[in-house]
Amino acid sequence: DSGVTQTPKHLITATGQRVTLRCSPRSGDLSVYWYQQSLDQGLQFLIQYYNGEERAKGNILERFSAQQFPDLHSELNLSSLELGDSALYFCASSAAVPGELFFGEGSRLTVL
Amino acid sequence: GDSVTQMEGPVTLSEEAFLTINCTYTATGYPSLFWYVQYPGEGLQLLLKATKADDKGSNKGFEATYRKETTSFHLEKGSVQVSDSAVYFCALSLSGNTPLVFGKGTRLSVIA
Numbered sequence: 001d002s003g004v005t006q007t008p009k010h011l012i013t014a015t016g017q018r019v020t021l022r023c024s025p026r027s028g029d030l031s032v033y034w035y036q037q038s039l040d041q042g043l044q045f046l047i048q049y050y051n052g053e054e055r056a057k058g059n060i061l062e063r064f065s066a067q068q069f070p071d072l073h074s075e076l077n078l079s080s081l082e083l084g085d086s087a088l089y090f091c092a093s094s095a096a097v098p099g100e101l102f103f104g105e106g107s108r109l110t111v112l
Numbered sequence: 113g114d115s116v117t118q119m120e121g122p123v124t125l126s127e128e129a130f131l132t133i134n135c136t137y138t139a140t141g142y143p144s145l146f147w148y149v150q151y152p153g154e155g156l157q158l159l160l161k162a163t164k165a166d167d168k169g170s171n172k173g174f175e176a177t178y179r180k181e182t183t184s185f186h187l188e189k190g191s192v193q194v195s196d197s198a199v200y201f202c203a204l205s206l207s208g209n210t211p212l213v214f215g216k217g218t219r220l221s222v223i224a
Contacts, residue, residue, distance in 0.1 A: 042216035045211045100161070
């Protein structure tokens, strides 16, 4: 158990819809990262927050947004969903040790 | 940009065979290098790391040496077990709190 909790574990929705994925980091970790894992693209970095502030942005679509709240949990919002958004979305958190990320079990999104 | 290239999988080995998974990187600076492992149905977890040239990371019988001259960080294990069946990701990080850049992953299957 990494200590990172993601909900929901599975989500099935239709094209054009909007979903929210939630992540609770390990106790005390200030950084939260979101990654998208798909079969053809591998593991793609989406966005990073540190103590409520956006720290880095990767290949995140404009239809996607995220935030980190004062209690340090984070949410990833995906809107106007397309079939190609079907993937496993991982949240990870880290403390002060560079590169040592702790991953949740992921949220599997299926868009039909 | 910074990138990581891993050997294509899947790799299938018999129990007690020797394992090598190749990883090379391209980076503008001097990265830290990591191997992460993803067991079926789980999130990624850190396997080992090396932060400077000639460092050797090791854990659970796996090891990898940071080779600056060949920009490589190949993963090796002398005798694999069925329980090592997983997807292995090579990754780099350029500085303390920057997001990890992952390779596409290599699936390993070990058969008894």
